[in-house]
Amino acid sequence: MQKVNTVGKKKAAPKKMLPGPIAILTAEKNFAHPWIGNPLANRMGLHVGRILLATAFDRFRRLRNIPHRDDRVWIQQLRRDGVVAIPDFLPSDEFARMRDEIVGTIRDSFERFPFQENTETGFGQRKNLGEIGFDRFDGGTLNRFLSLDRNRTPASFALVRSKRFRRLYKTALGFGFNPGALQLYYTRFGSEANHDSQKDFHRDTFHPTLKFWYFVEDVSAEDGPFIYVPGSNRTSSARLSWEHRRSVEVSARTARKGGAFRIDEEELNALGFAEPRTFAVRGNTLVIADTYGFHRRGDGRPGAERFALYGGVRRMPYLF
Numbered sequence: 141m142q143k144v145n146t147v148g149k150k151k152a153a154p155k156k157m158l159p160g161p162i163a164i165l166t167a168e169k170n171f172a173h174p175w176i177g178n179p180l181a182n183r184m185g186l187h188v189g190r191i192l193l194a195t196a197f198d199r200f201r202r203l204r205n206i207p208h209r210d211d212r213v214w215i216q217q218l219r220r221d222g223v224v225a226i227p228d229f230l231p232s233d234e235f236a237r238m239r240d241e242i243v244g245t246i247r248d249s250f251e252r253f254p255f256q257e258n259t260e261t262g263f264g265q266r267k268n269l270g271e272i273g274f275d276r277f278d279g280g281t282l283n284r285f286l287s288l289d290r291n292r293t294p295a296s297f298a299l300v301r302s303k304r305f306r307r308l309y310k311t312a313l314g315f316g317f318n319p320g321a322l323q324l325y326y327t328r329f330g331s332e333a334n335h336d337s338q339k340d341f342h343r344d345t346f347h348p349t350l351k352f353w354y355f356v357e358d359v360s361a362e363d364g365p366f367i368y369v370p371g372s373n374r375t376s377s378a379r380l381s382w383e384h385r386r387s388v389e390v391s392a393r394t395a396r397k398g399g400a401f402r403i404d405e406e407e408l409n410a411l412g413f414a415e416p417r418t419f420a421v422r423g424n425t426l427v428i429a430d431t432y433g434f435h436r437r438g439d440g441r442p443g444a445e446r447f448a449l450y451g452g453v454r455r456m457p458y459l460f
């Protein structure tokens with residue numbers, strides 16, 4: 141019989157937060173921070189002010205980062221909708237190499253670090269996998285991140301340093317990025333008996349920022365595709381009122397403060413957005429999303445898998 145290991149129950153140590161008011165000028169989003177989550181300051185519009193200032197910085201960054209003509213349609217779509225899917229991103233021979241490397245490296249990692257059932261609820265703690273990466277659960281969903289390495293993953297290592305990729309991602313992000321922050325990303329869906337809160341609509345943070353997934357295997361509707369509400373990256377007055385209401389509510393709480401606000405579908409409708417778009421995509425598709433817009437992880441059947449090259453570079457809101 142197969143032995144099922146379990147990840148321990150211990151909660152992750154809270155991330156260190158910058159002390160004092162300086163945090164207001166950083167990407168800090170956690171309302172547990174005494175300044176960020178100050179109830180009076182938020183009633184008076186601190187949170188909304190941070191959003192408006194971040195939006196102004198973003199506008200300026202866009203003006204400075206004019207897309208190359210080959211990237212223009214994608215960047216325009218990304219800026220307008222907050223999301224874009226670029227199909228057939230690589231020529232077929234390069235794609236085949238990437239797929240073999242990414243799927244192979246991820247499968248090999250399970251030889252060395254087998255799948256372990258999870259007993260924690262919510263956003264789990266990181267579990268290191270030697271020098272190669274780490275696992276983290278969202279409820280029943282396993283996220284495995286593996287670092288890129290010149291020898292172990294030469295094709296991925298080279299892709300994220302290639303001229304075309306760097307140009308596209310830099311223009312999208314608004315400034316240079318550290319390719320060392322990009323990883324292989326494997327997602328394995330589990331049972332909803334242990335709810336995955338990434339499957340609830342939310343926005344990650346209060347300012348425009350990007351994540352990308354270059355999927356190397358098809359992601360069907362049953363494989364838990366990424367879902368995004370087009371246009372929800374834009375800051376309307378209705379959105380600002382919602383943000384204000386939520387900031388006041390979250391500041392008043394004593395627990396579960398966080399900073400990645402959840403939203404239900406009724407509220408999304410009330411904000412007047414278009415229908416959410418589901419990114420069931422073919423392998424060789426690059427999906428880029430501004431996760432200030434509302435999104436969620438689709439409902440994958442248990443055992444469904446996604447294989448991707450991934451970047452979640454959190455942009456500093458008040459830098460050019």
Ligand SMILES: O=C(O)CCC(=O)C(=O)O
Nearest residue numbers: 338344365366436437438
């Ligand atoms: O895995 C996904 O499809 C999206 C999860 C998510 O919400 C995120 O990465 O911010």
Ligand SMILES: [Fe+2]
Nearest residue numbers: 342343344431
């Ligand atoms: Fe998210």
